[in-house]
Amino acid sequence: MDEIKITGNLPLSDEANLVQRAQKQDNQAFAQLYEAYFDKIYRYISFRVRNDMEAEDMTQQVFMKVLNSISSYKSQGVPFSSWLYRIAHNLVVDFMRQQNKKSTVDIEGLQLISPAEDTQSIIEKQADVAAVKEASRKLTASQQEVLSLRFAGELSISECASIMDKSEGAIKALQHSAVQALRKALVVNVL
């Protein structure tokens, strides 16, 4: 597969074009979509399931599902990213159901970007990630979902609304309550 460097979200028009090409079995288009979303989907899942091995398996499953069902995707106003996260979301929900909400925290395999960063900065970030993951366990499933979509997936409010099947106003309110709850949980954990 060609190495294609893509940073940030794809512009919607480019994304729509890539999806159309991928639906016609264009390898290059598949490669670009894969590169654009792989890390984000991994982060989203990793935040929700908190087990790196499971997150890796599930990320893989998401892209295999995309491969097998991209022909069935029809835009109809729903961006591809929403469809993609919906697949990931469904897998997470199934996993949670199976695990009976007994997910564990696994930060051993956690990797942070920017290898050039100094050790102190990496340790701080890793501590932050671990703290956020731990604190988020005290949030409701919807609050966790909105935080993971916004902060791990870096999605917009409208994309979150589409994935969570809620209005943008409802997502903004949920986001507010989620950040508030996270703050409380972080403070409690520090104390």
Add this chain to the structure above:
Amino acid sequence: MRKEEKFNNILNECLDRILKGESVEQCLLSYPEQARELEPLLITAKTARSISTVQPRSAYKIEAKRQFQAALIQMQVKQNERKAQSSRRFQWRWQSGWAIALVAVVVVVLGGGGTVAAASGSMPDSGLYPIKLAAENVQLALTIGEVAKTQLNATFADRRVEEIIYTAEKGNPQESQAAVVRLNTNLINISELAAGKLKNKSESAGGLAPLMAPQSSDLSKNAAPPIINSALAPSPLVTPEIATGGAPTEPVTLASPVSASSTAAPSASLAAPSTDADIAGTTANNQATGRWAGPNSVKVSITKSEKLAQIIQDNYAKRKLKLEQALHNASPKARPAIEQAIAQSDLEYAQALQNLAQN
């Protein structure tokens, strides 16, 4: 707009800015009236943003990408196969029925025949090409032994490579795709032979094998010592079932009714080297009859594995070199088919070696 709703909008805008890398202070400056309420939330958001720095392990990423690529190729191969099958349904029927029977008669009775010989060098855009494919099927059906079948599939894979390059350069992507699919069939055959899966399978000869060789039950009384050196004898036609299993009481080799003419045939692969099949038959028979197979009996299977590995490796190296050279010189329109052939070749090569190691 309600106060709460207004605040949610401001918070959302600030979160967007923080996600883009702005500082908490910059956001607070924009909304001094809400700063007090906003500040703790934005500091929390800044901390939460750390989760966007999490990255999957690099080893996992590489492996995941490899698997995705493999799945992508597999899916495309299947789709191309389906397309090729449906668009060539008529041709295929003709080929699998009349053509195979015709080619079999021409090859066997006339010792090769000019048509078949001429077809062997034909390309997919030639009218003789179906004859070429049918002749290959006949050759595979008449070839006995995993080593010989592997060698033959390797030879056919080389032909497919030539065809991919030819059709790609001719600017015929459909034919190139079809040739890639055919290449994959040969490579999968090799992988399956390495896994020992095809040793009892008489390839798609359209019922030719039962016509040419009696069933195993009919052979059990035709006792004759196995002929190890096929180069010194007429090509024996041994049903694979007998060569590899079934444990007949005596070693069985049937002097084929076509063997005399097959030695005269110009097609070397028709007179299939049956050494490994015969050796396998000897070993199986000796085990069945309780006779000591001699000190070489263990070495035989090692030699066979080594032979298979050698063929697989040599063929892969040759194919890779040829395809990479072709890719280097290829026009942009020819590149996708050649790239796909390389990827497929790499994939099936790894699979064949893995199968061989596990077999």
